[in-house]
Amino acid sequence: MSLYPESLTNLIEQFQKLPTIGKKSAERLAMSIVDKDSKSVEDFSNALKEVKDKIHPCKICGNLTEDDICNICKDVSRDETTICVIEDVRNLIAIEKSSVYHGRYHILGGLISPSDNVKAEDLSIDKLLERIDKEGIKEIILAISSTIEGETTSLFLAHLLENKDVRVSKIASGIPVGSNLEYFDQLTLERALEDRREI
Amino acid sequence: MSLYPESLTNLIEQFQKLPTIGKKSAERLAMSIVDKDSKSVEDFSNALKEVKDKIHPCKICGNLTEDDICNICKDVSRDETTICVIEDVRNLIAIEKSSVYHGRYHILGGLISPSDNVKAEDLSIDKLLERIDKEGIKEIILAISSTIEGETTSLFLAHLLENKDVRVSKIASGIPVGSNLEYFDQLTLERALEDRREI
Numbered sequence: 001m002s003l004y005p006e007s008l009t010n011l012i013e014q015f016q017k018l019p020t021i022g023k024k025s026a027e028r029l030a031m032s033i034v035d036k037d038s039k040s041v042e043d044f045s046n047a048l049k050e051v052k053d054k055i056h057p058c059k060i061c062g063n064l065t066e067d068d069i070c071n072i073c074k075d076v077s078r079d080e081t082t083i084c085v086i087e088d089v090r091n092l093i094a095i096e097k098s099s100v101y102h103g104r105y106h107i108l109g110g111l112i113s114p115s116d117n118v119k120a121e122d123l124s125i126d127k128l129l130e131r132i133d134k135e136g137i138k139e140i141i142l143a144i145s146s147t148i149e150g151e152t153t154s155l156f157l158a159h160l161l162e163n164k165d166v167r168v169s170k171i172a173s174g175i176p177v178g179s180n181l182e183y184f185d186q187l188t189l190e191r192a193l194e195d196r197r198e199i
Numbered sequence: 200m201s202l203y204p205e206s207l208t209n210l211i212e213q214f215q216k217l218p219t220i221g222k223k224s225a226e227r228l229a230m231s232i233v234d235k236d237s238k239s240v241e242d243f244s245n246a247l248k249e250v251k252d253k254i255h256p257c258k259i260c261g262n263l264t265e266d267d268i269c270n271i272c273k274d275v276s277r278d279e280t281t282i283c284v285i286e287d288v289r290n291l292i293a294i295e296k297s298s299v300y301h302g303r304y305h306i307l308g309g310l311i312s313p314s315d316n317v318k319a320e321d322l323s324i325d326k327l328l329e330r331i332d333k334e335g336i337k338e339i340i341l342a343i344s345s346t347i348e349g350e351t352t353s354l355f356l357a358h359l360l361e362n363k364d365v366r367v368s369k370i371a372s373g374i375p376v377g378s379n380l381e382y383f384d385q386l387t388l389e390r391a392l393e394d395r396r397e398i
């Protein structure tokens with residue numbers, strides 16, 4: 001016999017499907033739903049459906065939006081000649097939170113990964129090339145993680161972009177600000193030394 | 200300008216209302232909803248509403264159920280003459296998980312707390328007294344936390360039950376199994392010594 005009534009067991013299972021939510025957390029979250037008033041639960045329930053109904057990728061850059069074109073692509077105050085190429089929306093949010101970049105974005109929707117069977121054709125690369133020509137882009141910044149898949153994708157893109165009349169750069173590898181050198185691997189130290197800058 | 204489209208911002212706020220979910224976790228959970236297929240999100244959304252629609256307290260003991268009477272009160276194989284008195288459903292689940300108790304329960308729905316303005320009348324105490332008479336209860340076990348509010352409630356109940364023809368006990372205070380003595384406060388040690396048992 002289950003400890004919980006059927007509908008509660010079902011809700012616990014639903015919570016467990018979310019990332020980082022284990023059985024204990026799922027039980028606690030589901031019990032908190034029982035304690036809420038009907039209106040709050042209905043709001044939550046509707047918010048879930050609404051996100052799925054309304055949110056889709058921006059036709060230009062792939063960012064999440066409720067319209068055809070996202071707020072960043074619509075924003076005329078941003079630099080229209082620079083595109084920052086990133087893996088996914090999470091990376092866009094991280095960069096936007098830092099408020100240091102004021103150009104456009106292009107979301108690849110993944111990274112080249114032979115082990116996961118993700119090929120270059122599966123990424124939004126053709127669209128990027130098209131944008132460079134059509135939008136008169138002058139600079140491309142590759143802001144892609146320094147994982148094996150990330151480096152492979154960056155190299156592939158750098159090679160592709162050689163024929164285009166754009167400046168191509170990639171974000172610096174090195175020691176994070178506030179971190180102690182001793183905790184970082186040899187490759188990171190090597191990169192940090194190579195990319196050293198005069199002060 | 201918000202970083203997220205409106206419906207996504209709303210969902211993040213909804214997740215933040217859940218216990219132990221901070222801003223970062225709420226963002227991660229909301230993004231995971233965007234990545235799910237429509238069917239999964241609809242299932243989740245419906246599971247929330249269903250819990251609120253179907254679940255209510257058992258008419259006898261206050262446990263959660265989808266029917267009039269909960270599975271534990273319905274279960275004829277359980278000892279019908281013993282009631283374990285607890286604060287809320289979370290405590291019932293904890294005791295059931297241990298599988299050491301096979302009687303009935305009675306949920307008080309809180310603890311006496313002058314600071315939170317919870318009085319004895321606000322708890323399901325009249326119903327407990329009624330059950331003792333009607334169901335021919337022989338033993339009452341008070342399984343209430345050893346907090347100030349818990350102790351107050353236990354004392355109040357013990358006093359009330361003096362006039363009834365039932366055995367009243369409360370669960371032992373002491374050092375948790377597997378824990379080191381040195382980490383516990385004086386009062387816990389005092390109780391553990393007082394409640395010592397011969398071996």
